[in-house]
Amino acid sequence: MNDASLPHITTIRSHKGFTFSTISSLWQYHELLYFFIWRDIKVRYKQTIVGMSWAIIQPLLAMIVFSIFFGKLAKMPSDNIPYPVFCYTALVPWIFFANALSQCSESLVRSSDLIKKIYFPKLAIPLSSVLSGAVDFALSLVVLFIMMPFFGVSPTAEIIWLPLFILLAITTSIGVGLWLATLNVIFRDVRYAVPFLIQLWLYASPVVYPSSLLPEPWRSIYGINPMAGVVEGFRWSLLGTGNPPGTMLAVSACISLILLFTGILFFSRVEKKMADII
Amino acid sequence: MTNIAISAEGLSKSYRIGRKQARYKTLRETVTDFATAPLHRLKSSLHGHAATEQGELIWALQDVSFTIQKGDVVGIIGRNGAGKSTLLKILAQITQPTNGHAEIKGRVGSLLEVGTGFHPELTGRENIFLNGAILGMKRAEINRKFDEIVAFSEVEQFIDTPVKHYSSGMYMRLAFAVAAHLETEVLLVDEVLAVGDAAFQKKCLSKMGDIAIEGRTVLFVSHNLGAVHKLCSKALWIKSGNLVLEGESGHVIDKYCSDLYKIENDYSLRERRDREGDARIQFTRIYWQDENGHDLHSLRSGGNYTLVLDYEANTDSIYNDVFVSFLIKDNLHTPVLLHQTDFENGNFKDIPSKGQFFCKIPRFPLAQGEYTVNIFVSINNKTSDSIDNASRLTVDYGDYYCTGHQGRPELCKYLTEGSWELQGMSE
Incomplete structure (x- = not known):
């Protein structure tokens, strides 16, 4: 309201390709982003029996199953860390990523009514669907901290780097999520491809096995999967396994940023005609 | 010059209408289109006409230009499918024009459909904040108007109940109440008065009247010509995507009605797109x-x-x-x-x-x-x-009853035969 003195001028014309307004209008409407996140968190577990506990049940059950089959039966190496902790540490960012992808890829299509009827920065929709997973993420992280002393693992000083890896997990989720959400607006095939993609991606990421299985230079190349960098980063900062993930992390971070930027470009391009094609 | 709130120049919007069912493409279609499109293009250029295989180009809006002064309340009238809503959607920045441009001075608020963005699981209170934010209100602004909105919607009692338990009337009332308290200099409104019961419609209409008096610029699409006449000083008449007439609302409505009558009495239905x-x-x-x-x-x-x-x-x-x-x-x-x-x-x-x-x-x-x-x-x-x-x-008037009585059309439109008799009862 304080900008009332300056006449606000809206110019309407046909644009193609990326326009900076995709991002700048999000800043103008930043409260809307909070409200969307707040709504998604609030609504996520409405009318469920165990509610928020789903955030913990998911990684815990996955951990139990993986520990039995990969840890006990297949005797998967785990960098000298008790397998359950080893695997759960990876599951914390992984489940955040997997949920973010499935929520985000559907987010735009699910909001088609809004997109067709109201003007607002549409970027807020996929963004909020990823960020609203933060609460689940935090809960599952708390469970990890409870679990660690139980298995005799204590956190190392490297834990100060954890926020960096969390940021990388978020960047990767938003980057991939934006691509999928935007593609889903044009091709509904995405809806069917995503569950499958997530499943494959799980095994392509070092969740049930350590990336130390790979010798260099393959390990650095493995970093092309940005989740490899995220997962190994989590393990290194929380459990102190191996060496700091050097080149692999650098590769992952680069790929993650590339995904994010191209995702925003692609989104901005499609945003112009979204109301017509959704 | 400085008093112009909206100026539009040559606004056009085309849609490609192809296969009726396919509203979105599948990946396979795109891949096959991609592979065969050059062939098609080659073929059609050999035959000497443009590539129209993908469907017909429909102009929902064609070369529409107008200016609206600050503080004017302008009605947009026209038949279904004439392009009224497309025009509003372009001005509201929901969709882009294919050609032309427009400039709007002042914050723009649009009410194209009441209640979009309501979440059924959230309470009335929560939805007021969410919907307000979607419509572009700041949190402080919503806080300030919260009581007013609740009072207007007449759902005080249920404000902390999830809206999925609301009746459709309550839902629409709350939705309109939020939207009606949007304080922007320019307001684009599409047919929102068609909600709720007669009493609430009247309330909405008078709220719209208040908005008009406040000196804000309003663009108002409606089929309710009475409401347009009452609320709007000016009107734009859009017919098959073209702006036919703009001017004083009474005059435009008269012209529109006589045209409507002419078309409908032409009896030909071939041209009808609605x-x-x-x-x-x-x-x-x-x-x-x-x-x-x-x-x-x-x-x-x-x-x-x-x-x-x-x-x-x-x-x-x-x-x-x-x-x-x-x-x-x-x-x-x-x-x-x-x-x-x-x-x-x-x-x-x-x-x-x-x-x-x-x-x-x-x-x-x-x-x-x-x-x-x-x-x-x-x-x-x-x-x-x-x-x-x-x-x-x-x-x-016709002699339905064969008595010369014409019935009472102001009370009841339906006429029926009937005969009245009297019979006494013995005590």
Whole structure:
């Protein structure tokens, strides 16, 4: 309201390709982003029996199953860390990523009514669907901290780097999520491809096995999967396994940023005609 | 110069309408299109015409230019599918114009549909904040107006109940209340007054009136010509994507009505785009005949008439079970008369590819007044063609009762035979 003195001028014309307004209008409407996140968190577990506990049940059950089959039966190496902790540490960012992808890829299509009827920065929709997973993420992280002393693992000083890896997990989720959400607006095939993609991606990421299985230079190349960098980063900062993930992390971070930027470009391009094609 | 709130120049919007069902492409189609498109393009350029395989180009809006002064309340009128909503969507930045440009001075708020963005699981209170934010209000602004919004919506008691438990009336009231408190310098409104019961509609209308008095610029799309006349000083009339007339609202409405009357009395339905159905059978003309087969311009109560519906069927197949119906509504859009094939004769079988459906109505039972007729045809329960307001119908005074009494059209439009008798009872 304080900008009332300056006449606000809206110019309407046909644009193609990326326009900076995709991002700048999000800043103008930043409260809307909070409200969307707040709504998604609030609504996520409405009318469920165990509610928020789903955030913990998911990684815990996955951990139990993986520990039995990969840890006990297949005797998967785990960098000298008790397998359950080893695997759960990876599951914390992984489940955040997997949920973010499935929520985000559907987010735009699910909001088609809004997109067709109201003007607002549409970027807020996929963004909020990823960020609203933060609460689940935090809960599952708390469970990890409870679990660690139980298995005799204590956190190392490297834990100060954890926020960096969390940021990388978020960047990767938003980057991939934006691509999928935007593609889903044009091709509904995405809806069917995503569950499958997530499943494959799980095994392509070092969740049930350590990336130390790979010798260099393959390990650095493995970093092309940005989740490899995220997962190994989590393990290194929380459990102190191996060496700091050097080149692999650098590769992952680069790929993650590339995904994010191209995702925003692609989104901005499609945003112009979204109301017509959704 | 500085007092112009909205200026639009050459706004156009085209849509490509292709296959009817496919609203979005699958990956496979795109891949095959991608592979075959160069071939198609080559072929069509050899034949010397542009590549139109992907579908027909429809201009929803064509070269629309106008300026609106600050503080004007402007109505946009026109038939269904004329492009009114497309114009609002472009001004609201929901969709982009294909050509042309527009400039709007001041914050823009748009109410294209009330209640979009409400989440059923959230309470009324939570939805007020969420919806307010979606419409572009700041949190502080919503806080300040919260009580006013709740009072306006008349749902105080249920404000902490999830809106999924609301009745549809309560839901719409709350939605309108949030939207109505949007304080932007320019407001774009599409047909929101069609919500709630009569009392609430009246309240909405007076709220719109207040907004108009406050000196804000309002663009208002409505089919309710009465409301447009009452609220708006100026009006724009859009017909098949073109701006036909702009000016003082009374004048524009008059012109629009006379044109509407002319079109509808032209009886030709071929041009109508505001129809639904799969078009296996389509109505081409609607008119009335008297007993001697003469075409009529108006009917009289009590006369014997035949409604004639010309149609054309797509000739590929023979249709059985063809259901036809008509519905007459009075000037308040209240249905007053309905008849359909299965009431008495049963549906039609083996219909020829071109022909006429007749419906004889003896002693026409409607009192004098203006009516509209909706017509409908379906094959095996699947809608083929459905046109609302296919034609206007004028009924003049006629001697229905054979007594010279004309009934009381202001109270009741429907006339029926009846006889009154008196019988005493012995004590």
